[in-house]
Amino acid sequence: MSEFVYLTFDGLSRGLVYAAFALALVLIWRAARIVNFAQGAMAVSAVYVAYSVTNATGSYWLGFGAALLAGLALGVIVERVVMRFVDHSSPLNGVVVALGLVLIFQGVLGIVYGNEFLPFETPFSRDAFVVGGVAMLSRYDLFVFGTVGAVVIALTLLFTRTAVGLRMRAAAFAPDVSRLLGVSVGGMLTLGWALAAAVGSLAGILVVPTELGVHPTAMDVVFVSAFAAAVVGGLDSPIGAVVGGLIVGVLLSYVSGYIDVTVAPMAVLALLVVVLLGRPGGLFSSSKARVA
Amino acid sequence: MSTDSQLKELALHDITVRFGGLTALDSVSLRVAPGRIVGVIGPNGAGKTTLFNVICGFVQPTSGSLTLDGSPWRPRPHHLSRLGIARTLQGVGQFSGMTVLENVMVGARHRHAESEALAALDRCGVARYADAHPGALPYAIRKRIELARALVAKPRILMLDEPAGGLDADEIAWLGALIKETGTTVLLVEHHMDLVMSVCDEILVLDFGKSIALGSPAEISANPKVTEAYLGAAA
Numbered sequence: 001m002s003e004f005v006y007l008t009f010d011g012l013s014r015g016l017v018y019a020a021f022a023l024a025l026v027l028i029w030r031a032a033r034i035v036n037f038a039q040g041a042m043a044v045s046a047v048y049v050a051y052s053v054t055n056a057t058g059s060y061w062l063g064f065g066a067a068l069l070a071g072l073a074l075g076v077i078v079e080r081v082v083m084r085f086v087d088h089s090s091p092l093n094g095v096v097v098a099l100g101l102v103l104i105f106q107g108v109l110g111i112v113y114g115n116e117f118l119p120f121e122t123p124f125s126r127d128a129f130v131v132g133g134v135a136m137l138s139r140y141d142l143f144v145f146g147t148v149g150a151v152v153i154a155l156t157l158l159f160t161r162t163a164v165g166l167r168m169r170a171a172a173f174a175p176d177v178s179r180l181l182g183v184s185v186g187g188m189l190t191l192g193w194a195l196a197a198a199v200g201s202l203a204g205i206l207v208v209p210t211e212l213g214v215h216p217t218a219m220d221v222v223f224v225s226a227f228a229a230a231v232v233g234g235l236d237s238p239i240g241a242v243v244g245g246l247i248v249g250v251l252l253s254y255v256s257g258y259i260d261v262t263v264a265p266m267a268v269l270a271l272l273v274v275v276l277l278g279r280p281g282g283l284f285s286s287s288k289a290r291v292a
Numbered sequence: 293m294s295t296d297s298q299l300k301e302l303a304l305h306d307i308t309v310r311f312g313g314l315t316a317l318d319s320v321s322l323r324v325a326p327g328r329i330v331g332v333i334g335p336n337g338a339g340k341t342t343l344f345n346v347i348c349g350f351v352q353p354t355s356g357s358l359t360l361d362g363s364p365w366r367p368r369p370h371h372l373s374r375l376g377i378a379r380t381l382q383g384v385g386q387f388s389g390m391t392v393l394e395n396v397m398v399g400a401r402h403r404h405a406e407s408e409a410l411a412a413l414d415r416c417g418v419a420r421y422a423d424a425h426p427g428a429l430p431y432a433i434r435k436r437i438e439l440a441r442a443l444v445a446k447p448r449i450l451m452l453d454e455p456a457g458g459l460d461a462d463e464i465a466w467l468g469a470l471i472k473e474t475g476t477t478v479l480l481v482e483h484h485m486d487l488v489m490s491v492c493d494e495i496l497v498l499d500f501g502k503s504i505a506l507g508s509p510a511e512i513s514a515n516p517k518v519t520e521a522y523l524g525a526a527a
Contacts, residue, residue, distance in 0.1 A: 178398065
């Protein structure tokens with residue numbers, strides 16, 4: 001029982017990171033109909049910024065803030081300098097360009113920082129509280145819960161309660177109609193990329209210190225899990241991304257804990273197959289009207 | 293309601309649009325004076341919607357120019373709202389993932405978007421559908437919502453693209469009254485002749501992209517070229 005409780009909390013904590021990363025993928029998919037395969041490389045770039053700032057100042061929190069700002073800036077740059085000029089007549093074009101960006105980001109990071117894992121500490125202890133002999137959440141897990149929860153609430157309020165959020169939704173759904181209504185579709189697209197990249201960077205800075213450390217490919221495995229989470233939830237659905245992230249996180253935790261960690265990727269694949277066979281649009285897909 | 297000082301004069305000068313070998317508009321000129329209701333009619337394929345698309349900046353003219361209040365003007369779609377120009381679409385074009393209220397709020401330009409959107413919906417008689425999703429509503433209701441979305445920005449020039457399509461006689465009578473009471477400049481593309489003749493101060497008739505007549509409803513009714521364009525040479 002105690003193992004089950006521990007694995008559940010551990011899975012939820014990790015699942016929230018996947019949720020944040022999946023949310024970043026969903027934000028860009030909704031805005032631009034592109035699966036941003038460069039999201040992991042962009043996030044790890046922001047984590048390197050955090051690593052450098054934290055080492056230079058001794059403050060984790062300055063590094064944390066710098067990573068979010070770097071994420072915002074990277075989102076703007078990638079959209080304005082690269083993605084805006086991609087021919088979107090085929091969805092594959094955006095995918096290929098994003099994969100090219102992965103090679104560039106990872107290559108440059110390797111040249112600048114080397115290809116060794118660099119240690120990056122968490123700001124809070126990862127030792128779980130023990131309640132009645134059962135290991136529960138750690139302080140760091142609570143930090144992850146609080147941070148991702150705040151981001152999800154903030155994004156929900158942005159999209160449902162603000163004029164900017166309304167215009168972002170409109171621009172994503174029908175760009176030409178939105179332009180007629182005075183919406184700057186290009187501006188909304190840039191904002192969408194910036195927000196998504198910042199959320200992806202947040203996921204990066206939350207997860208990288210809990211693994212082997214900072215490395216140009218540190219987010220590759222996280223990307224695969226988060227992409228699976230986004231697809232399971234439905235690429236169009238922010239709620240689906242969060243639920244999908246939690247499902248994938250808990251599944252990976254149970255499979256790693258009860259069976260073997262090497263089987264975990266197979267479990268995610270099996271989950272994808274089952275969900276896509278039952279609901280090809282994902283668990284929270286709202287309609288079949290929109291295709292890439 | 294707009295005041296005269298807020299209204300704008302829109303003019304098209306010898307506008308020609310070619311799509312490959314097809315001439316969609318052939319040297320068409322039109323002056324839309326402030327406060328006037330101008331109809332654009334013609335058979336299917338005459339170039340009416342292309343004319344609207346030129347004014348909205350969706351189509352660049354091959355030659356010719358536009359002026360707004362006498363100044364040269366190159367329209368861009370996302371600047372129209374700021375300039376006080378609103379357009380409804382033939383195909384309705386609502387955001388099905390949003391509620392009716394949210395659809396109209398996207399068109400609002402002011403701080404109190406929600407109350408203004410509700411007022412516009414109320415003016416168009418569809419406020420009770422504010423929380424519904426447009427995809428689930430009858431076509432005639434969606435037409436009214438589209439009108440509310442155009443009116444919420446308090447436009448100085450209102451461009452209506454076949455607003456009467458799919459409406460019954462009572463609804464068309466209501467629409468005619470609404471167009472008259474806006475007090476703003478209106479550019480109306482419409483097939484429903486009774487509506488056009490009853491509300492317009494001036495009518496432009498297009499046929500195969502050419503302007504074949506321009507005048508008051510009475511003049512257009514009596515023009516044999518117009519009858520020929522609509523009914524064929526034998527008429």
